[in-house]
Amino acid sequence: MEYRHFGNTGFRPSALGFGCMRLPQLPGEEGGIDEPEATRMIRYAIDQGLNYIDTAWSYHGGQSEVVLGRVLQDGYREKVALATKMPSWLIEKSEDFEHYFSIQLERLQTDHIDFYLLHTLNQGHWDNYLKFNLFDWAEKQLADGRIRHLGFSFHDELPVFETILKGYDHWDFCQIQYNYMDTDYQAGERGLKMAAERGLGVVVMEPLKGGRLAIEKPPAPVKAVFDRAETPRKPAEWALQWLWNQPEVGLVLSGMSTFEQVELNLASASRSGVGSLSAEEVTIIEDARDAWEGLAPVACTHCEYCLPCPNDVLIPKIFEIYNNSVMYDIQERGRRSYQNQISEGSRADACIECGTCEDLCPQHLTIIDYLKDAHAYLSER
Numbered sequence: 001m002e003y004r005h006f007g008n009t010g011f012r013p014s015a016l017g018f019g020c021m022r023l024p025q026l027p028g029e030e031g032g033i034d035e036p037e038a039t040r041m042i043r044y045a046i047d048q049g050l051n052y053i054d055t056a057w058s059y060h061g062g063q064s065e066v067v068l069g070r071v072l073q074d075g076y077r078e079k080v081a082l083a084t085k086m087p088s089w090l091i092e093k094s095e096d097f098e099h100y101f102s103i104q105l106e107r108l109q110t111d112h113i114d115f116y117l118l119h120t121l122n123q124g125h126w127d128n129y130l131k132f133n134l135f136d137w138a139e140k141q142l143a144d145g146r147i148r149h150l151g152f153s154f155h156d157e158l159p160v161f162e163t164i165l166k167g168y169d170h171w172d173f174c175q176i177q178y179n180y181m182d183t184d185y186q187a188g189e190r191g192l193k194m195a196a197e198r199g200l201g202v203v204v205m206e207p208l209k210g211g212r213l214a215i216e217k218p219p220a221p222v223k224a225v226f227d228r229a230e231t232p233r234k235p236a237e238w239a240l241q242w243l244w245n246q247p248e249v250g251l252v253l254s255g256m257s258t259f260e261q262v263e264l265n266l267a268s269a270s271r272s273g274v275g276s277l278s279a280e281e282v283t284i285i286e287d288a289r290d291a292w293e294g295l296a297p298v299a300c301t302h303c304e305y306c307l308p309c310p311n312d313v314l315i316p317k318i319f320e321i322y323n324n325s326v327m328y329d330i331q332e333r334g335r336r337s338y339q340n341q342i343s344e345g346s347r348a349d350a351c352i353e354c355g356t357c358e359d360l361c362p363q364h365l366t367i368i369d370y371l372k373d374a375h376a377y378l379s380e381r
């Protein structure tokens with residue numbers, strides 16, 4: 001196993017961390033975690049030197065923390081740094097901090113959390129934490145040793161990330177979504193560098209874009225790029241090595257759902273290191289990104305010059321959902337996002353074809369036609 005630097009914390013994390021959001025499931029409607037298999041996978045990873053495990057209040061409907069508490073018995077708790085997260089969306093008063101945290105200690109059968117995160121920070125959650133004086137409570141836990149390091153996971157735009165980074169002087173670490181397709185999404189590459197410059201350890205989540213970059217048979221244009229490489233690698237390994245190549249990345253969390261994925265990703269981690277990819281290999285990954293992007297039906301750059309639409313159509317968001325659905329061949333998921341993330345009056349069929357957006361678009365996109373295509377694709381049954 002390779003171990004890495006983690007900001008100013010002094011902790012040396014294994015290159016690969018175990019994300020417990022996608023543990024193996026039992027078959028059938030009831031689902032539920034396949035605990036014997038999850039135990040085998042997590043303990044095997046720890047035996048191979050993995051030393052960072054990430055869970056949260058909400059994963060697997062609360063069962064991830066409970067099962068992990070049992071998995072880490074028999075001496076395994078002492079071998080790992082344990083990370084879990086405050087359920088930000090449930091906080092309604094200051095007393096809630098202690099309420100949820102003490103239940104988490106019970107679920108995880110431990111007296112301290114090594115890396116405690118404020119879960120999924122966005123502007124609203126951040127404002128709420130400040131309103132209820134989170135740091136008064138958190139600093140007491142840090143002083144008492146119940147929390148060893150304080151950080152946050154993030155899902156909002158880059159300016160909000162910067163506000164949060166600068167909003168507290170003693171963050172130890174943060175967790176961001178980052179992969180070779182999401183360099184300019186949410187915190188992105190700029191956020192990664194900003195955090196590293198301030199001495200935070202950075203945990204990467206969704207390194208395989210939730211599995212989309214790991215499919216065995218990628219689309220032909222992407223495969224053609226990977227096939228150029230002298231050293232053949234599976235798509236998942238390309239994505240992981242690209243992250244480990246960067247000095248600002250502390251550790252990479254993968255939510256592995258099978259034993260085989262654990263073996264593959266551990267083997268991949270053991271081959272990793274900052275600067276271990278050649279310039280040609282980095283170019284191959286950049287070309288693979290271009291090849292994926294070439295599959296997108298709309299060349300929208302999200303500049304948002306087209307907004308505000310006089311009829312409130314959320315043009316860039318619609319194109320983002322449409323592009324992702326086509327690129328990664330996930331039409332059903334795209335349909336759900338279209339229904340859930342965009343209110344009825346702001347969907348593509350609210351377009352009145354006034355053309356204001358087309359006059360403003362620097363890419364000269366035929367937005368009116370593309371909106372019709374997007375609506376047809378995302379509404380198709």
Ligand SMILES: NC(=O)c1ccc[n+]([C@@H]2O[C@H](COP(=O)([O-])OP(=O)(O)OC[C@H]3O[C@@H](n4cnc5c(N)ncnc54)[C@H](OP(=O)(O)O)[C@@H]3O)[C@@H](O)[C@H]2O)c1
Pocket residue numbers: 018019020021022054055119120153154155175204205206207208209210211212214215236253254255256257260261264265
């Ligand atoms: N704090 C937050 O807001 C937040 C949000 C998201 C994630 N997280 C944390 O970050 C962790 C990592 O994110 P993630 O789970 O999205 O990671 P990810 O690595 O991007 O996606 C995991 C999925 O990729 C596939 N996969 C993994 N290794 C593979 C391999 N070698 N070959 C083929 N497929 C492979 C599996 O998909 P299949 O199951 O389909 O096979 C797996 O479920 C999560 O588990 C969670 O702990 C936190």
